[in-house]
Amino acid sequence: MSRRLANPTEDPLWLKLTLGIIAVGFIAIMLLLPLVLVFKEALASGVKTFFSAMVEPDTLAAVKLSLLAAAIAVPLNTVFGIAAAWSIAKFDFRGKTFLVTLIDLPFSVSPVVAGLVYVLVFGMQGWLGPTLAGYDIRILFSLPGIVLATIFVTFPFVARELIPLMVDQGRDEEEAAATLGASGFQTFLRVTLPNIKWGLLYGILLCNARALGEFGAVSVLSGHIRGQTNTMPLHVQLLYDNYDYAGAFAVAALLAMLALLTLALKSFLEWRYADELAASHRH
């Protein structure tokens, strides 16, 4: 009793236990178990089958395509995201609220819809398709289409991570830099960027994870050409539909591993730079 009085924010034991069990149980069943099962299933027919499924040419092509699409989409969205967050946080202009809403659009629109919209724009019956075809530029069923779909779906990650951070930091330091004679670019490089680098890094990591895993929008645009326009998630489905469970789970395990690697990298950076992170949050 006296302990309870000593700590006014302490909840009763039964409440803590119940909430704890619900939280841990939910995470275990909904998140951890599926992940474990993916790896178990991938290795079910032996390590040899797992590796032979991995080095299958179509699988390797899918891995390469996914990495290539992410390697193009993530840097572009990093630049777009910084530009969007910078203009929203540091300047006042008409239509700012609308721009913020627009940035969230890819989160609220189903990726399949996004894919279909691009078909309308770039397809042979679409607005730009015939013109581009005249110049021998192919968007649909090829790498540009896949990259476009990935960019659309992963656009909000960097911007969403940076906007609250940059709004919170205000404009004082940028104003100080301007009065000290710094140009806009010098201010960005020496003042703004160092202040947002952690948020930026998280945004890039999340963006990358999503880019590798994107299914819906890419599915509409890629055409599912085995060995050519099949990304990893699409390849998983293709193998699964063809009753190649060993192959499907092998690729799924690889995809899951890339996601875990991203999380591990994020945790490592948080741990390694904990001091600096704490310092940058203090004012």
Place this chain on the structure above:
Amino acid sequence: MSLVVDSVTKKFARFPALKGASFVAPQGAFVSLLGPSGSGKTTLLRILGGLEVADSGSVRFADLNWLDMPARTRNAGFVFQQYALFKHMTVADNIAFGLKVRPRDRRPSRADIAKRVTELLALVQLPGLEARYPSQLSGGQRQRVALARALAIDPRMLLLDEPFGALDAKVRKELRADLRRIHDHAGVTTVFVTHDQEEAFAVADLVAVMKDGRIEQYGTPQDVRRDPKTAFVSEFLSV
């Protein structure tokens, strides 16, 4: 070579912050803009610093069309109420910032910059704190660093926006005296915003009492105190 502020106006989203502010100060003067919050004193200061754009009016300073110049070419040192130090830089890097961003042909050498930083830290009475980060300093120390940073660029004009507003009374008094000493030493035209009349009268050569976007009275502390021109001024000073 004097500072001539002529009928400067500024509106924020229909709210008039400045309704025509004018004053003249000789070169090297220490002017205090005094008034309650919402009187437009900070807006006027930010216009002088190039951080806000005036709707109309003009400012001439040192034979320059001051308002036509962007903030970064005015060479006006600005000290903010919340310090606005660069959090991720050491004290030395903060102070050196304005020198390091200069174009190569006007940038001092590394050794000269380090020497200048040491001198400035001595001037603001914080010798030996080069390697600290802002988060490791007290409020008063941070504002001294901010002052040193503003002085590092050899400013044509020094602008201070309620610089001691976040500090306790004892530190305020110390910093106030130091600021006056530094001003007399450097001889730079200084505009100082405050809502504290005691502070304004103690430190400035000329005081502009502001209300609702206008300058109610402008003169030496002695004149303003002896002969308040309007009911508002006498009431504001008697508080």
